[in-house]
Structures are given as structure tokens and as C-alpha cells.
Amino acid sequence: MSEENNENLGDELEDKANELNEEAKDTAEEIKQEAKSTAKEFKEGWTEATQSKENKKLIAGLLALFVGYLGIHKFILGYNKEGIILLAGFVIGLITYCFIIGIFIIMAVAIIPFIEGIIYLTKSDEDFYNTYQVGKKPWF
Missing domain, CATH: 1.20.5 (Single alpha-helices involved in coiled-coils or other helix-helix interfaces)
Structure with missing residues (x-):
């Protein structure tokens, strides 16, 4: 059983x-x-x-001001190479932060997008669209 x-x-x-x-x-x-x-x-x-084809001025400008060091605003505008440059610069800056050079790299990678964000937000909608979306001007 x-x-x-x-x-x-x-x-x-x-x-x-x-x-x-x-x-x-x-x-x-x-x-x-x-x-x-x-x-x-x-x-x-x-x-x-x-x-x-919509104007991305506001989102690109705000992203550049607040998280520009990550290059997200460049990716949004379709500038992948430039976005990768900013992101890589930030990562390299973090890695070399214990050396003096890392501080300067991070400062550069943070200042450039901040200036771009101000430029983006102060341009007229038409100017921004023609310059950065149609004209494909990658920097400033």
C-alpha cells in the first residue's frame, strides 16, 4: 500500500x-x-x-540648463554625436575628478550647455527652429 x-x-x-x-x-x-x-x-x-518638426525650444533649453552635462538636449535635437561628446566628457571628468583636470573638464561640460540653454530660450521660436532644427547648427 x-x-x-x-x-x-x-x-x-x-x-x-x-x-x-x-x-x-x-x-x-x-x-x-x-x-x-x-x-x-x-x-x-x-x-x-x-x-x-515641432519646435523643441523650451524642452531643449530647460534640459540644457538643468542636465546639460548629460547631453540630453543634444539628443532631443537630433545631434547624437554632440550628445555623446558631452556625456563622455562628463564621465571622463568624473573618472579624473581626483586629479585637478577632472574638475576643469566637468566645469567645461557644465558651462557649455548652460550657455546653450540660455541661447535657446532667448531666441525667438522661428529663429530657434531655423537655426537648430532646420539649419542643424550643433554648437551655440
């Missing part, structure tokens, strides 16, 4: 394991679909923010 109970218990455990396996597969598929959907929405939003 003990062997029969062990067999029944083994069958029950196997059935439960198969059931849990199926539930895990279903849950994984749901998560996969949700992740794809979220990624697609993010990509559409990013494309709209960076590729649209």
Missing part, C-alpha cells in the same frame, strides 16, 4: 509540476507581449520627440 501511495503521490506531483510549468509559460508569454508593447510605445514616443 505504501508503494501505491508513493506512486499516486508521484503522479500528483508530476501533474502539479506540469500545471505550474504551463502557467509559467503563459505568464512568460504575457510578460513578453507586454514588454514588446511597452518598447514599441517608448520607441514611438522617442521618435516623435526627436524626429518631429
Whole structure:
């Protein structure tokens, strides 16, 4: 009788394991679909923010003033190379901060976007659009 109970218990455990396996597969598929959907929405939003013809003066100006050292305002305007330069400069400045040179690198990487932010916000909408979005002037 003990062997029969062990067999029944083994069958029950196997059935439960198969059931849990199926539930895990279903849950994984749901998560996969949700992740794809979220990624697609993010990509559409990013494309709209960076590729649209709308004037991006306010957002670029504020980003340049407050987090310009990260180069985000450059990415928003579609200047990827310049954004990478600012971001890399900031990271290099952090790495070399214990040396005197790092302080100056971080200061330069912070001052340049701050000046750009002021320039962006003081230009007229039409001037900004023609200069930075149509004319593609990457610096100042």
C-alpha cells in the first residue's frame, strides 16, 4: 500500500509540476507581449520627440540648463554625436575628478550647455527652429 501511495503521490506531483510549468509559460508569454508593447510605445514616443518638426525650444533649453552635462538636449535635437561628446566628457571628468583636470573638464561640460540653454530660450521660436532644427547648427 505504501508503494501505491508513493506512486499516486508521484503522479500528483508530476501533474502539479506540469500545471505550474504551463502557467509559467503563459505568464512568460504575457510578460513578453507586454514588454514588446511597452518598447514599441517608448520607441514611438522617442521618435516623435526627436524626429518631429515641432519646435523643441523650451524642452531643449530647460534640459540644457538643468542636465546639460548629460547631453540630453543634444539628443532631443537630433545631434547624437554632440550628445555623446558631452556625456563622455562628463564621465571622463568624473573618472579624473581626483586629479585637478577632472574638475576643469566637468566645469567645461557644465558651462557649455548652460550657455546653450540660455541661447535657446532667448531666441525667438522661428529663429530657434531655423537655426537648430532646420539649419542643424550643433554648437551655440
